[in-house]
Amino acid sequence: xxxxxxxxxxKTKQRAIRNGFPETMGLRVHRAISWIGRxxxxxxxxDARFIFLWIAFNAAYADxxxxxxxxxxxxxxxxxxxxxxxxxxxxxxxxxxxxQRFTGPVRILMENRYVFNPxxxxxxxIDGFEDWEExxxxxxxxxxxxxxxxDSVRVLSYVFDRLYVLRNQLVHGGATWNSGVNRAQVRDGxxxxxFLLPVFVDLMMDNPATGWGRPFYPxxx
Numbered sequence: 657x658x659x660x661x662x663x664x665x666x667k668t669k670q671r672a673i674r675n676g677f678p679e680t681m682g683l684r685v686h687r688a689i690s691w692i693g694r695x696x697x698x699x700x701x702x703d704a705r706f707i708f709l710w711i712a713f714n715a716a717y718a719d720x721x722x723x724x725x726x727x728x729x730x731x732x733x734x735x736x737x738x739x740x741x742x743x744x745x746x747x748x749x750x751x752x753x754x755x756q757r758f759t760g761p762v763r764i765l766m767e768n769r770y771v772f773n774p775x776x777x778x779x780x781x782i783d784g785f786e787d788w789e790e791x792x793x794x795x796x797x798x799x800x801x802x803x804x805x806x807d808s809v810r811v812l813s814y815v816f817d818r819l820y821v822l823r824n825q826l827v828h829g830g831a832t833w834n835s836g837v838n839r840a841q842v843r844d845g846x847x848x849x850x851f852l853l854p855v856f857v858d859l860m861m862d863n864p865a866t867g868w869g870r871p872f873y874p875x876x877x
Contacts, residue, residue: 661855661858662854666854678864681864682864683871684868688715692857695708703826703834705850709846716857717734717856717869718733718869742808742812745855755767755803762811765844766795766814771803771819771822772821819849821840828876
């Protein structure tokens with residue numbers, strides 16, 4: 657298997673085995689691969705790459721519960737999705753990405769207060785977050801414990817929690833395109849997503865019978 661999966665490799669595999677996919681899972685994979693391809697076309701535009709890769713992530717994991725009033729919360733759904741992926745990652749590709757390829761960027765991301773949501777809640781005057789620094793230190797300790805314990809699901813959850821804040825900054829207009837202010841986290845975030853998302857989709861294709869959930873927006877004639 658090639659070191660870094662790209663859109664072409666994913667699309668070739670999908671076309672070869674898609675007849676064996678459940679309809680809902682096939683649609684999910686098809687959409688995710690399309691957005692991975694769009695992200696690749698962005699070249700060095702890391703802001704656009706990050707956004708398109710996050711759309712690919714949404715296409716891959718989000719199911720109908722995310723859009724119901726009793727939804728458990730978007731980031732809670734991340735954990736369920738990560739748990740299914742890690743359990744089926746026999747080659748430990750996710751582990752190798754987190755503990756080898758991206759260990760530096762992941763640690764830097766976790767040390768960055770600007771992608772820690774309580775920091776912004778306090779900065780915007782929301783009550784109850786005066787102790788954001790204590791929360792930040794506690795989060796860093798918990799992450800370090802998960803990292804040292806080799807807990808892939810928890811590490812992924814912490815990483816994507818930070819990336820989710822970055823996603824909000826970009827999508828909701830809280831950042832300037834190609835800004836030098838947030839360049840490091842956008843660049844590293846796009847690199848992390850650009851490697852992990854194809855792995856996630858590849859694992860889904862290898863395990864089509866797993867309950868990956870139903871897309872809330874199916875194709876309707």
